[in-house]
Amino acid sequence: MTDSTKVRQKPGKRERLATAAARVLHEQGVEKTTLADIARAADVPVGNVYYYFKTKDQLVEAAIDAHGQNLQTIIAALDDLPTPQERLKALVGGWVDQRELAARYGCPTGTLAAELDKREDGLDRQIAKIMQVLLDWAEQQFQAMGRSDSRELAVALIAAYQGISLLTNTFRDPELMATEGCRLERWIDSLT
Amino acid sequence: MTDSTKVRQKPGKRERLATAAARVLHEQGVEKTTLADIARAADVPVGNVYYYFKTKDQLVEAAIDAHGQNLQTIIAALDDLPTPQERLKALVGGWVDQRELAARYGCPTGTLAAELDKREDGLDRQIAKIMQVLLDWAEQQFQAMGRSDSRELAVALIAAYQGISLLTNTFRDPELMATEGCRLERWIDSLT
Amino acid sequence: MTDSTKVRQKPGKRERLATAAARVLHEQGVEKTTLADIARAADVPVGNVYYYFKTKDQLVEAAIDAHGQNLQTIIAALDDLPTPQERLKALVGGWVDQRELAARYGCPTGTLAAELDKREDGLDRQIAKIMQVLLDWAEQQFQAMGRSDSRELAVALIAAYQGISLLTNTFRDPELMATEGCRLERWIDSLT
Amino acid sequence: MTDSTKVRQKPGKRERLATAAARVLHEQGVEKTTLADIARAADVPVGNVYYYFKTKDQLVEAAIDAHGQNLQTIIAALDDLPTPQERLKALVGGWVDQRELAARYGCPTGTLAAELDKREDGLDRQIAKIMQVLLDWAEQQFQAMGRSDSRELAVALIAAYQGISLLTNTFRDPELMATEGCRLERWIDSLT
DNA sequence: CATGAATGAGGATTCATTCAT
DNA sequence: TATGAATGAATCCTCATTCAT
Known part of the structure; x- marks a missing residue:
């Protein structure tokens, strides 16, 4: 219970980064998007990004995954x-x-x-x-x-x-x- | 006749650059393509590119034009x-x-x-x-x-x-x- | 005590750059002075300069400010x-x-x-x-x-x-x- | 008489360059002024400048001379x-x-x-x-x-x-x- | 885990100067 | 002489990535 504060405050910085990446990469394109752009959008310090993703490409991959999961959700809804x-x-x-x-x-x-x-x-x-x-x-x-x-x-x-x-x-x-x-x-x- | 090679090489450096740009930009994308890439493809020294195009964007524009003219040619043929x-x-x-x-x-x-x-x-x-x-x-x-x-x-x-x-x-x-x-x-x- | 040297060196990198800029710009003039010149004078890697100043102009501005503060100090002393x-x-x-x-x-x-x-x-x-x-x-x-x-x-x-x-x-x-x-x-x- | 046309058409391209240099260098400063700027102001093709002046510095020197002669003229008038x-x-x-x-x-x-x-x-x-x-x-x-x-x-x-x-x-x-x-x-x- | 700072490898652009004709 | 074109050395600036704390 004691840690609930912390848990609730940052419910997956990793996920926040992936989501932000998905959005920003879509808006600006991969090449024109800076790691700093994504970090800012996710409200995560630039240096910290590397704790979750070793390279920019991995972050792009995570963004792709996010789009993939989004698609899965859509499909699941359609299947009803x-x-x-x-x-x-x-x-x-x-x-x-x-x-x-x-x-x-x-x-x-x-x-x-x-x-x-x-x-x-x-x-x-x-x-x-x-x-x-x-x-x-x-x-x-x-x-x-x-x-x-x-x-x-x-x-x-x-x-x-x-x-x-x-x-x-x-x-x-x-x-x-x-x-x-x-x-x-x-x-x-x-x-x- | 002997100098025809050299003479013929110059006439279209600008055009050569535009054509090379059209090709390379298509192959690699705009952001990933370096001016040096295009210069190399056109066999023109990097510094010299700027004699023909003031900025990278102008070179991209020329490449777009090249694609446009290509389209015109195609359409003209179809109209027959x-x-x-x-x-x-x-x-x-x-x-x-x-x-x-x-x-x-x-x-x-x-x-x-x-x-x-x-x-x-x-x-x-x-x-x-x-x-x-x-x-x-x-x-x-x-x-x-x-x-x-x-x-x-x-x-x-x-x-x-x-x-x-x-x-x-x-x-x-x-x-x-x-x-x-x-x-x-x-x-x-x-x-x- | 041993690490005091290093510790003390960081505190004012930004200020060190501004001071170095003020001096070097005075000595060499704005146009003739390279960012590398200033970086060298401040003993800071060139790339790092941009962490503190987004453009050369901002560095020049900081140098001007340094001169301005210097003037304020002088005036303050005179007022006594x-x-x-x-x-x-x-x-x-x-x-x-x-x-x-x-x-x-x-x-x-x-x-x-x-x-x-x-x-x-x-x-x-x-x-x-x-x-x-x-x-x-x-x-x-x-x-x-x-x-x-x-x-x-x-x-x-x-x-x-x-x-x-x-x-x-x-x-x-x-x-x-x-x-x-x-x-x-x-x-x-x-x-x- | 035959050469009068030519003589009158370009009454000293060299002098025209020096005069233009004097003016443009005054207006823009030495470092910010390009040879092309001066050539344009003098209406002389860039490549041709080097026939008259081996280097940019020599052109600057000529501009200084022009200012010097201007001063002499002023002084001469004052002496009356x-x-x-x-x-x-x-x-x-x-x-x-x-x-x-x-x-x-x-x-x-x-x-x-x-x-x-x-x-x-x-x-x-x-x-x-x-x-x-x-x-x-x-x-x-x-x-x-x-x-x-x-x-x-x-x-x-x-x-x-x-x-x-x-x-x-x-x-x-x-x-x-x-x-x-x-x-x-x-x-x-x-x-x- | 967190984070501000550091670093260096490019990349676009400018320009004096040279060259070929 | 005249001239468009060529060249490459600098210079500013960006950014992924790393590091020290």
Whole structure:
């Protein structure tokens, strides 16, 4: 009981750093983000960061993980819905809900992937895994809809999202995402 | 005749730099690319770069322009085709032809856009212009096909390309682009 | 006791840098002085300088402040003297005492002012403030002597000092300062 | 006659460079002025400068010479006046006439001297010579007035000018020069 | 564990000077 | 002579990473 104060005060500095990193890296990009930026955002002294993460790359990895866990949460929520069509459309709906963020900074996973793909760290494989998870989940839904081309459809859906995120961001226009979202929902319905 | 080699080398140092920049920036990303990298790729002494471009940003801008001119060339070639369907499918075919490059480095315009959108330079507006050109051209084709939803379709098409470029790059799998290319061609045919 | 050396060395790294900057900038001039020069003079690694001062200009500003504080100290000491005449003559006496330094590098404030006036930073306003302080103090003394033209006299006195500093420096002849000092003291006495 | 065209077109590129250098160096200071600045001001291609001056320092020297010749011209004009008092007061009057320039950039000779004294080139001796000329001339005038302390007075006069130039420049206030000019004229009259 | 401070390896940029024509 | 272009040595500044306490 005595330590509860301390425990409650810093409920995982490590986690706070990872969360802050996820946000700041999304907003500023990996290369333009300083360790100091992240430390500041997490309200952690710069020197202390290294107690939790040996290198900047490890912090980036933690940020990727955070995005991954976020995705897991989203998927878990979607799985409560009764039909695959509804699940897929709910996914699209979620994207549309985030359109303001996309207009400003693009898709968190997508922009991270684009940037990390320029490197030969394992980091690019890390982000690929997350993308894979989403892809697999979408594939399952299309399969549940009885489509034999489920993989292809899953790729098309995720690609459509990544692409419209990029355009939405490039033109700073959230409406692009909204319009494309409607189109994708109609498309899902048309697949029976 | 003997001096032609040397004589021919100078004429386009500025252009050589822009071309090299376009390539290297695509391959390595803007932030990770050093002026020295570009200078080396263009076989120009670092100090000399500044004779042609006052800042790194100006060199990036020149690289963007190079990509823009490349796009213009492509579009001009496409316009020789008789029907809008053929033109659009030829565009898609071109993307598929470039799938190996996309698998390695992603779409030149798209990755550049993703990275530059993190900045508040005019550079992000510059790349948006190029994307706009492509979008406008695609819209014209859909319009020529008699579609009233030409804008929406154009956005969907370009988004699909940008998205599949990202996935192709993320998974280092050119086949993704090929498959999606076929799907897009079928889709175009279905719109008549 | 053994570690006192090291312990004592840290306490004022920032101040050590400012002091070193004040000296080196006086000796070499602002433009000719490298950050490395100052770092070396303060026995601080170059990279570390930026922990204390974000830019070279901020370091220059700190040096100006150092000169300003030095002036305050001098003025405070002068104010202990009973009559304005004595105070003014003591000021002049101080100048004469520093004539060797003036012969080598000129008046610290004056040379700095001359150089910074070529710039449009706020730095030139910073040095003007210090000059103003000296001017105001001199004016008060002449006022205390009952002179209605106190401002004009103050300007004349400071100008005489700045001018003779320049000549002393130009001709590398400390005697110029000494002679002019005597003249100024006689002049002060003549004003009653 | 045939060469008159050419002769008239470029009446001494060398001289044009020296004049431009004198002006630009006064305005911007030696260190902050690039060769390109001077070349541009003289409307001479950069590469061509080196045909006339082997190094930047030689150009600075030429600028100093230009100021020296300017001084000679002024002195020559003053010498037309009948009495030493009138000559000295005319000198002071000239300073006052130039007060706007002094407020902006200080005294050409003085600021140059201040900057060059920081160097160990012969350049600082060069500027000292010019200052010497002025000093000698003033000394002669005081001598002609029958003063045995002519040297000391000459030094005081020139120092007063250099000092008030600095203050005028520091405070950007031409009036300072005007006021001090009046004071100096009264002072000259009082010496008889 | 915490933290302010230290360090040094780059990276962009400037500019005097040189060169080829 | 004239001139655009070339060159490389400096210089300022950033930042990941380490260290001492």
